Amino acid sequence: MFVMADMDPTGGLWNWAASASLSEERVHAALAGALERTVVPLGPETVAGAVLCDVYHVGGDFPTLIDVYLAPESLAEATAASAVAVRLEVEIILPDDTLDPTRFVLARPDGSLGLVHADEVETDDGPERRRVRPCTGGLTGCERPAA
Template sequence: MFGMADMDPTGGLWNWAAASSLDSDRVCGALAGALERNVVLLDSTEIDNAVLCDVYHVNGDFPTLIDVYLAPESLAETTAASAVAVRLEVAILLPDDSLNPTRYVLAEPDGSLRLVHVDEVETDDGPVRRHMRPCTGDDPACAAGPEEEAA
């Protein structure tokens, strides 16, 4: 169900969005705890064997964007996102296994995972995501996936 998020098609790059404005130190701490590895900010000079993290802010319902570089390939992205969501007590969006541009996996603060749809607008600061709703199959964006829209 969450295949793409569990595969590593990008060589250890995860792109998440958190449903709260979070401090970069708090994000790095939650990542370090979940991954049991050293996590440093992207601009750090101490990067030996560390997971790199970039945290920046945009508007919208998921204002903290989290890019994780050199993520461990031995851990499923959904598992990591779920553990980080629990530690931060904040919902986290991550890519799902479809080609549908509005569908994501939501890692809830209680550790659960579910599919949702989110409207996204690209801005100069990064993607702004709003209007989250459950993926029920009834959503027009889900009912007519990209392969059907092109027909």
């Protein structure tokens, strides 16, 4: 049993990354299906009750960044990420609820969830994540080889 980022303490802001380069339209459609809500791009024009979603691309093993605003607080973030991963047939990585900056929740295309560690580098375009590895519950950066 492990703890995940389920009930988002920021009140409806989710930051995910997908393991493939995906179009904004495809991400919006998958998110809308998973949440059963209208999803629109970030911008000056919004739709009442809609979820806002910004999609952009960076380098790394998870090149599509997905920022979801006004996400429903009644739905666990990891559950939503899992449903979107299934629809997109890709892995999605999202922060877990620990203070370990290398630990994430991984939503897989089969709907399963697990804890992983990843190396993260902040770039001008956004965070790039690489070298995902299983979390064994040990020290920070589980299974990190000695330098």
